[in-house]
Amino acid sequence: DIQMTQSPSSLSASVGDRVTITCQASQDISNYLNWYQQKPGKAPKLLIYDASNLETGVPSRFSGSGSGTDFTFSISSLQPEDIATYYCQQYDDLLRTFGQGTKLEIK
């Protein structure tokens, strides 16, 4: 199985800050990577697909980049409603795998 290593596991930032989360794959996954946002008690929401494509309706402050094994997810200006846990997921391998998640909190 492909292992996805996300960092940090938790992050505290202020409203307006730029926030960055990284995800590293244990082998080359090209750009077959999704980023999700999950709020407590809710299903995950797809934000970014194919590593850098913004899902329809998602605010432009969210972005993704990377290919191969190293990926980055960013929020350009953190808003209070962005408080959530964020996950990466690879879909290069038949056996899809998620990162362990990054819990984002407001400082």
Add this chain to the structure above:
Amino acid sequence: EVQLVESGGGLVQPGRSLRLSCAASGFTFSDYAISWVRQAPGKGLEWVGFIRSKAYTGTAEYAASVNGRFTISRDDSKSIAYLQMNSLKTEDTAVYYCTLEAGDYWGQGTLVTVSS
């Protein structure tokens, strides 16, 4: 509007079986692969498996943790996907979500608790 609605969760004893359903509407169900993802209480997301559309063989793939115990199937005439869970273990306790394989639509989840 695309909707996925899971049902069938509940309390079950270790070693027993349970079948979850995922009822779909708002799209041509037979054209899409369906995935199952679970989340243990307070933990992260775990991919369980997916079933391809019949146009792409209709076969399924499974995570190692459930392979041989869980089976995903589909009834395109009813627009329902199923997750048959056998030989349940306490560590299978989780909220189970069904999702389009692309990840763009998810159900609300159904809680499965495996406990004696």
